[in-house]
Amino acid sequence: RIEGTAKDGTPTSADEDISKIDLVRLRIGTPVEGIDDEDSVLATGKVDDNGTMTWSAVLDFNDFVEENESKTFTVYAAAFDFAGNMSEQKSIQVSVDGDVPVFDHEYKNTNNNVGEKTEAFDVFFNVTDSSGIENISISIQGYKERIPLVDLSGGNYKFTVPENVGNGHLSIVISATDKCKKTSTLTLTATLDSEKPVLEFTNID
Numbered sequence: 001r002i003e004g005t006a007k008d009g010t011p012t013s014a015d016e017d018i019s020k021i022d023l024v025r026l027r028i029g030t031p032v033e034g035i036d037d038e039d040s041v042l043a044t045g046k047v048d049d050n051g052t053m054t055w056s057a058v059l060d061f062n063d064f065v066e067e068n069e070s071k072t073f074t075v076y077a078a079a080f081d082f083a084g085n086m087s088e089q090k091s092i093q094v095s096v097d098g099d100v101p102v103f104d105h106e107y108k109n110t111n112n113n114v115g116e117k118t119e120a121f122d123v124f125f126n127v128t129d130s131s132g133i134e135n136i137s138i139s140i141q142g143y144k145e146r147i148p149l150v151d152l153s154g155g156n157y158k159f160t161v162p163e164n165v166g167n168g169h170l171s172i173v174i175s176a177t178d179k180c181k182k183t184s185t186l187t188l189t190a191t192l193d194s195e196k197p198v199l200e201f202t203n204i205d
Contacts (some may be wrong), residue, residue, distance in 0.1 A: 001057070001058050002026065002054055002056065002057050002059060002077075002092070002094070003025070003054075003055065003056040003057075003150075003167040003190050004054075004055055004056075004077065004090075005052055005053065005054050005055070005192050006021045006024050006045075006052070006053045006055060006079035006087065007021065007050075007051055007052040007053070008020060008021050008051055008079075008081040008085070010145070012069065014181045015176070017153065020047055020051050020053075020081060020082055021044060021047055021051065021052075021053040021079055021081055022081055022082045023035070023043070023055065023078050023079070023080050023081070024042075024043040024045065024055045024057070024078070024079045024080070024165050025037055025042055025043065025077070025078055025080070026040060026041045026043060026057050026075055026121045027040040027042040027075070027077075028059060028061065028064060028073055028074075028075055028076075029064070029073060029074060030076065030084060030091050031076045031091075032076050032078040032086075032089060032097070033076065034086070035080045035084060035086065037191070041054060041057050041058075041059055042098045043055040043057035043077075044056060044057070044186075047196070050181070053079070057074065059094075059095045061073065061094075061168075063102070063147070064096070064140055065098050066098070067094055067101070068133070069077060069098045070096060070097050070098050070099050070130040070131065070187065071095075071098075072093055072094065072095045072096070073093070073094050073095075073096065074091050074092070074093060074094075074181070075091065075092050075093075075094050076089050076090070076091045077089065077090050077091070077092075078090075078109075087140070091098070091104065092124050092147070095131065095179035097129075097130065097178065097179075097182075098132045098183045099129060099130055099182075100131065100178065100183070101129040101133060101176040101177070101178050101182070101184040102127065102128055102184070103125060103126065103127050103174070103176070103184065104125070104126040104127070104128075105125040105186070105188075106123060106127065107144050107188060108123060112186075112187065112188050112189060112191065113188070113189045113190065114172070114190035115190060115191070115192075116187055116191045116193070117161075117190060117191065117193075118192075118193055118194055118196075119163055119194055120123060120160055120161060120162050121161050121192075122158050122160050122161075122188070123159055123161060123172065123186065123188065124152075124156070124157070124158045124159060125156075125157055125158075125174060125186065126154075126155045126156050126157070127155055127174075127176045127184075127186075128155040129176070129178040129182075131178045131180050132170040132178060132179045133155070133176055133178055133179075134177050134181075135175070135176070135177045136149055136157065136174065136175070136176050137170075137174075137175045138156065138159055138172065138174050138175075138176075138178075139149065139173045140161065140165050140172050141170070141171040141173075142165070142166060142169055143165045143166070147160075147161075149150045151165075161183070161192070163192070163194045164202070165192065166192070167192050167193050167194060167195055168192065169189065169190075169191055169194075170189060170190045170191070171187060171189060172187065172188040173186070173187050173188075174186045174187075174188070175187055
């Protein structure tokens with residue numbers, strides 16, 4: 001959704017609405033060609049008592065991008081009054097985020113299994129997105145405390161799974177959200193057994 005305002009002249013009692021804004025059109029990629037431009041999008045709005053229209057328009061970029069593709073477009077807008085006069089064209093850059101964060105890691109050959117561990121261990125991964133990563137969170141099933149994340153730069157990160165998560169089979173979920181609020185998740189598994197055997201003497205003959 002793109003929003004804006006348009007104003008023509010100051011209304012008078014004699015102009016019979018000629019100085020009021022009639023409509024606003026927007027077009028992706030090329031300037032608006034005229035009041036009847038069939039390849040443009042007609043905005044909706046309301047004109048106040050001072051002759052200013054507050055308008056908004058929803059643009060569909062699906063015909064301009066492939067699946068999982070991200071692009072930046074120039075969107076042009078023009079206003080028309082009831083006399084047919086056209087405003088100077090204004091433009092704005094709009095970035096369309098068609099992809100989601102993509103994970104990479106060293107555990108692919110083990111079906112996302114980090115391995116069998118006997119103490120706290122580090123997990124390494126990479127995540128990137130064309131619009132940029134805004135937030136990353138880590139959760140371990142049954143563990144309520146926050147897991148600190150270390151940014152190693154270049155989309156590379158690591159975190160440490162502490163011993164107090166408890167022994168057993170662990171499910172580790174990493175969620176990454178890009179700057180356009182799209183989220184991807186990566187689920188890793190591991191086995192932790194940090195409890196050492198206990199030996200006692202019971203008898204000496």
